[in-house]
Amino acid sequence: MDFLDYAFMQRALLAAVLVGITAPAIGIYLVQRRQALMGDGIGHVAMTGVGLGFLLSTSPVWMATAVSILGAVLMELIRWYGKTRGDIALAMLFYGGMAGGVMFINLAPGGSNANLTSYLFGSLSTVSPSDVTAICLLAGFVVLVTIGLRRQLFAVSQDEEFARVTGLPVRALNLLTAVTAAVTVTVAMRVVGLLLVSALMVVPVAAAQQLSRSFAATFAIAVAIGVSVTIGGTVTSYYQDVPPGATIVLLTIAAFITLTVLATPLARRRARAAAAARPAGDPAECAIPAGREADGKVGV
């Protein structure tokens, strides 16, 4: 545990744990609404923020936060109004964001693409005390939203049309989800990097789904996986001198594969238990897609 003696490692671990919590916490809602790649898009847009931060000599973290929030709100508005041409508009937003980042950073005095690399792939060992403050504040916001508003976000992400009829402010909640995702991207930027952040939002949720039947359990397991892989990846990178961002993402994928393999017998056992629990007259619903003929025939 000697790595805990170094201040940079303490900061790195704190940042990593916060990312491990926040990325799956907002990611689960994105997966639920089938927008798993939204985090990736926001990551592209955030590059313009990083570039602007260098150009204006302000904090790249806060600048990236501002720009990615703007980008996420734009994406939500495009989704709302864009209808058929929405995907083209999103493509322009993503690649415009990336090109803007490269442009601004090269315009900055002494700036080059090398500066960008630490934001693209993470640079955990260079997390500064002011970065940690920013990450703590932003992570607090993400946790507050994703846990405090879990029932509302669940309803809107599950079935937007129905949520409207329960009187929920659907549009505001959609915007809040987008903003929270943008904030999470900038929290994770220093740890796993803008290009890899989406993996931490999506893969722990996908891995958790292999074990869980409920949303609540999926949430808890995904966050547990997130925290385990971020700590594991950070510590591994300390001892082995490998890049932490890539290590964390590869560990997450390894967790997904392991859980998938382990879950197969579990799923089989559940299916058998469900079949045994069914009353004798009730046929097992299988093979027929809509399941309607199966019931009808047996009843006669």
Add this chain to the structure above:
Amino acid sequence: MTVEDGMTEPVISLRGVTAELGSRPVLRGIDLTVSRGEVVALLGANGSGKSTAVRTIIGQVPASAGEIELFGTARRRFRDWARVGYVPQRTTAAGGVPATVTEIVSSGRLSRTRFGVLRRADHASVRRALELVGMADRAKDSVNALSGGQHQRVLIARALAAEPELLIMDEPMAGVDLASQEVLAQTLREQVAAGTTVLLVLHELGPLEPLIDRAVVLRDGCVLHDGPPPRAVGQHALPGHDHVHPHEPAPVRTGLLS
């Protein structure tokens, strides 16, 4: 806004409502009134605008002209959503993440809660809604493990969880096995007996026919018929209604198997 006597006040009122999807006009000025306690079926072929009509009522599709009122209040100003239960047209209740039957049905109770906090009474209502559709024994199961008919029962339980005065259902019988159809018809009978007002979008009358007080038939975004449920002639005159046989003596089956 018209202030009328509480008893005769229409629960749903549409006057000259038009709506477009993209640039294509889907509703071309429809009038529709549903009074308290009535069970009204909205019929019509695919593309006649019946789903769009319902979606303008709940605000999912914006109306480009006309007036929509719910319980005598203009829809834009209507906030009392706990009085409305909605069953959207779905083949599945599942989203991108596993969820239990209880979790899905609980979201129907949100309109009765403050800040989304479910109290003991709310949990009891969710359980009661599950009992109404005969799904109480599946409460803790993942919706991914359910059949098509059971998905529909979950969606209806979700609408009933708020104990609404008005039920709006968009094709609740689509893709539903016969056993579930009977359960749903029974559930609806109980709701109607308790005084719930119902607006149903249906492709065919099917096992719900005995419950229906009035039918509104749409064609090309216009109201073609508004009155008693259409019998043989009127119904069969419509395009796309080739397998509805309401003139048969015991129309308890939907014709799905015939």
